[in-house]
Amino acid sequence: MSQIQPLFALQIHGLEKRFARPAVDGLDLSVRIGEFYALLGPNGAGKTTTLRMVSGLLKPDAGSISIFGIDALKNPIAAKRIMAWLSEEPMIYDKLTPLEYLEFIAGLWGVDAAEGEARARELIGWLGLEPHAHERCEGFSKGMRQKVALAGALVHEPKLIILDEPLTGLDAAAARQVKTVLRERVHAGGTVIMTTHILEVAERMADRIGVIADGKLIAEGTLEDLRRQAGQGESLEETFLTLVAQGGAAQ
Amino acid sequence: MSAPGSLAWFARHECRLSWREFLFFISAGRRRRVRGVIIGSALFIAFLHLVAWPIVAPYAAIEGEASKLTLVTVTGTALLSWSLMLSQAMESVTRVFYVRSDLDLILSSPVVAWRLFAVRIGAMALGIGIMGLAFSAPVIDMLAILGGWRWLAAYGVVAAMALAAVALAVPLTIALFHLIGPKRARFVAQIVAAVIGASFVIGLQIAAILSYGTLSRFAFLRSERVVALAPDVESPLWAPARAMLGDPGALAAVLALSLAMVAASILCFAGRFGDYTIAASAVARNAAQQRQLSSFRPASPRHVLRRKEWALLRRDPWLISQTLMQLLYLLPPALLLWKSHGDATGVEGVLTPVLIMSAGQLAGALAWLAISGEDAPDLIATAPVTARQVLVAKIDSVLGATGIVFAPFVLAFALVSPKAALVSAIGIVVASAASTEIQLAFRTQAKRSYFRRRHTSSRIATFAEAFSSIGWAGTGAFIVIGSWVGLLPLFQAVAVIIAVVLFGPARKTA
Numbered sequence: 001m002s003q004i005q006p007l008f009a010l011q012i013h014g015l016e017k018r019f020a021r022p023a024v025d026g027l028d029l030s031v032r033i034g035e036f037y038a039l040l041g042p043n044g045a046g047k048t049t050t051l052r053m054v055s056g057l058l059k060p061d062a063g064s065i066s067i068f069g070i071d072a073l074k075n076p077i078a079a080k081r082i083m084a085w086l087s088e089e090p091m092i093y094d095k096l097t098p099l100e101y102l103e104f105i106a107g108l109w110g111v112d113a114a115e116g117e118a119r120a121r122e123l124i125g126w127l128g129l130e131p132h133a134h135e136r137c138e139g140f141s142k143g144m145r146q147k148v149a150l151a152g153a154l155v156h157e158p159k160l161i162i163l164d165e166p167l168t169g170l171d172a173a174a175a176r177q178v179k180t181v182l183r184e185r186v187h188a189g190g191t192v193i194m195t196t197h198i199l200e201v202a203e204r205m206a207d208r209i210g211v212i213a214d215g216k217l218i219a220e221g222t223l224e225d226l227r228r229q230a231g232q233g234e235s236l237e238e239t240f241l242t243l244v245a246q247g248g249a250a251q
Numbered sequence: 252m253s254a255p256g257s258l259a260w261f262a263r264h265e266c267r268l269s270w271r272e273f274l275f276f277i278s279a280g281r282r283r284r285v286r287g288v289i290i291g292s293a294l295f296i297a298f299l300h301l302v303a304w305p306i307v308a309p310y311a312a313i314e315g316e317a318s319k320l321t322l323v324t325v326t327g328t329a330l331l332s333w334s335l336m337l338s339q340a341m342e343s344v345t346r347v348f349y350v351r352s353d354l355d356l357i358l359s360s361p362v363v364a365w366r367l368f369a370v371r372i373g374a375m376a377l378g379i380g381i382m383g384l385a386f387s388a389p390v391i392d393m394l395a396i397l398g399g400w401r402w403l404a405a406y407g408v409v410a411a412m413a414l415a416a417v418a419l420a421v422p423l424t425i426a427l428f429h430l431i432g433p434k435r436a437r438f439v440a441q442i443v444a445a446v447i448g449a450s451f452v453i454g455l456q457i458a459a460i461l462s463y464g465t466l467s468r469f470a471f472l473r474s475e476r477v478v479a480l481a482p483d484v485e486s487p488l489w490a491p492a493r494a495m496l497g498d499p500g501a502l503a504a505v506l507a508l509s510l511a512m513v514a515a516s517i518l519c520f521a522g523r524f525g526d527y528t529i530a531a532s533a534v535a536r537n538a539a540q541q542r543q544l545s546s547f548r549p550a551s552p553r554h555v556l557r558r559k560e561w562a563l564l565r566r567d568p569w570l571i572s573q574t575l576m577q578l579l580y581l582l583p584p585a586l587l588l589w590k591s592h593g594d595a596t597g598v599e600g601v602l603t604p605v606l607i608m609s610a611g612q613l614a615g616a617l618a619w620l621a622i623s624g625e626d627a628p629d630l631i632a633t634a635p636v637t638a639r640q641v642l643v644a645k646i647d648s649v650l651g652a653t654g655i656v657f658a659p660f661v662l663a664f665a666l667v668s669p670k671a672a673l674v675s676a677i678g679i680v681v682a683s684a685a686s687t688e689i690q691l692a693f694r695t696q697a698k699r700s701y702f703r704r705r706h707t708s709s710r711i712a713t714f715a716e717a718f719s720s721i722g723w724a725g726t727g728a729f730i731v732i733g734s735w736v737g738l739l740p741l742f743q744a745v746a747v748i749i750a751v752v753l754f755g756p757a758r759k760t761a
Contacts, residue, residue: 055629055632055633056632056633057629057632057633077635077636077637078635080633080634080635081635083633084633085629085630085633087629091626091627091628091629091630092626092627093559093563093626093627094626094699095562095563095566095567096559096562096563100562103547103548103555104555104556104558104559105630105634106547106555107550107551107552107554107555107556107558108552108555108556108631108634108635108636109634109635110551110552110635112549113547113548113549113550114547116547117547120547136566152630
């Protein structure tokens with residue numbers, strides 16, 4: 001019997017999370033396989049909370065999360081096996097070298113040792129970390145730490161990569177390198193979901209953009225779709241601000 | 252108002268920071284705790300006064316011209332405390348060089364930086380002095396109550412000792428900096444500080460064991476040979492002891508000398524502190540190179556987690572220095588055991604609890620680092636491994652590391668007394684497991700670098716860990732000497748663990 005291939009890398013239905021006030025409020029969101037999806041929204045809109053729930057770092061109060069057809073709430077281990085999470089603050093160990101860090105992650109995700117080593121060396125070369133491969137990360141700059149963390153997110157070849165503001169604080173060269181790596185992942189069939197405050201990045205890189213405000217998805221589509229929904233604006237910045245204002249007024 | 256950038260201005264800045272740091276230390280950021288901590292501390296201090304009473308009572312009446320024996324004993328006791336102060340001061344100086352905090356801001360500002368370092372040297376002396384005064388207060392107060400107000404002069408001597416310790420720690424640490432370079436100075440300074448802190452106590456104990464077959468430091472200090480070798484009673488070297496015994500002239504001389512030492516230290520070295528901190532920061536940016544080339548080895552998630560924990564523990568200089576200090580304190584009882592080979596009775600009752608207690612304390616520290624001090628919690632939480640697998644691997648690494656540290660001692664012990672070694676081995680395993688369970692029950696999410704302040708997050712955990720280790724150590728000691736009294740500490744240790752398991756915060760929130 002052939003298995004039905006899922007259409008979506010991520011499907012969220014009725015997702016809710018409440019802290020002092022609702023952070024995510026009945027969110028519905030779908031991201032197709034092989035898509036580069038940018039999630040935009042003002043500060044405190046619920047972007048990071050949503051992605052932390054998808055990654056299994058927060059438990060939702062209600063709703064469902066499906067990753068490549070796997071119920072991430074019922075079967076978190078299977079869901080985690082095929083995705084990677086990268087936050088704005090790189091999660092690396094100061095006392096490990098990049099190569100040791102990648103070896104650790106490959107081991108955690110159960111990647112075959114030889115395969116993991118080959119991938120790690122390839123990623124280290126690709127991201128320009130070769131001269132520092134055997135140095136402890138404690139002296140690394142923010143950009144280098146972010147590259148090490150990105151290599152960690154890629155070493156187990158995830159089908160879905162979730163990134164929370166990955167370009168914040170990076171210099172132009174490092175940001176370009178990260179963007180190139182992500183684009184290539186999408187070309188290779190991977191799915192990328194990214195939150196960003198840099199609208200130019202969303203404009204240039206994303207296949208579809210979702211705009212979230214007060215924990216709800218208020219607009220979604222390609223840049224052209226969003227412009228139509230906003231009814232004005234040439235740039236994404238104008239479109240975004242109009243959509244957020246409309247969303248606020250509607251609520 | 253003092254002018255910005257002046258000594259007084261920096262002093263005010265440091266005082267404000269220190270005060271807030273202190274408030275955080277006692278309250279862990281929860282203001283409501285302050286009152287409880289103050290009441291608890293007052294009760295504890297009162298209890299310490301009661302403990303000190305019978306100990307100091309025989310000495311309180313010393314009056315008139317002090318004998319050589321008295322001067323030797325008082326000086327030896329003061330030197331014991333001073334070696335710990337010197338160790339603490341070296342630690343503090345090293346921290347000033349390597350911890351960035353606000354240094355980048357101040358060094359990049361147009362103020363004269365030496366003033367800040369002058370204030371920081373002074374602040375170190377003040378901090379160490381306050382700690383010394385707090386620890387010695389029960390003894391000095393009881394001496395004053397029982398023997399007269401003249402004993403209060405000892406407070407002045409303790410303050411002078413703190414000043415002298417800082418004054419000496421600054422050039423010592425700077426000498427290390429010059430000798431081995433900023434790259435290794437941090438690690439080596441911490442080790443040297445640990446050795447200095449332990450050396451005088453251990454040295455006296457070893458001398459006492461070799462000369463008199465006892466662990467008692469006083470037996471050595473009060474021996475005829477030592478008293479005969481000591482300088483005459485007129486020697487100025489006895490000034491601190493005379494000051495402690497209430498001689499105002501000697502007290503004035505000791506205070507003046509220690510103040511002069513600190514002033515000299517500030518004048519000579521404060522101006523260069525900026526250069527040292529810049530050199531130290533360059534080391535931090537130029538990260539350590541690992542000689543061993545990494546090669547990927549086939550391993551299960553549990554295995555890689557354990558390997559990661561061990562690598563991080565091995566590369567933690569502060570942990571290594573603290574472990575080394577604990578092991579150094581094991582040397583005298585081990586030597587006593589070796590000396591009394593063939594008739595180990597009595598010595599077993601000393602070494603067994605020391606081993607068990609040390610293992611419990613070390614395991615607690617390691618468990619905090621592995622369980623609460625996880626620097627990449629999101630990474631671990633998003634990995635396709637269960638929380639149980641992660642915990643088991645972390646517990647593995649804690650117990651494994653503790654086992655590696657203590658196995659040689661137990662094996663050596665087994666050659667002299669197999670029964671006591673077996674009891675020690677079981678005690679080490681149980682005390683380590685209990686400390687790990689306590690850290691599990693009180694686990695929080697913290698940065699690894701907060702290790703030194705881990706006690707602030709839960710004092711209950713700290714006390715539980717101490718009571719548990721003491722309980723298991725006492726049980727081991729009484730089993731070895733074959734006494735049923737051993738059941739009492741056993742009940743205490745078991746009660747602590749049951750309370751932690753039933754009422755620990757992690758259990759309640761699980």
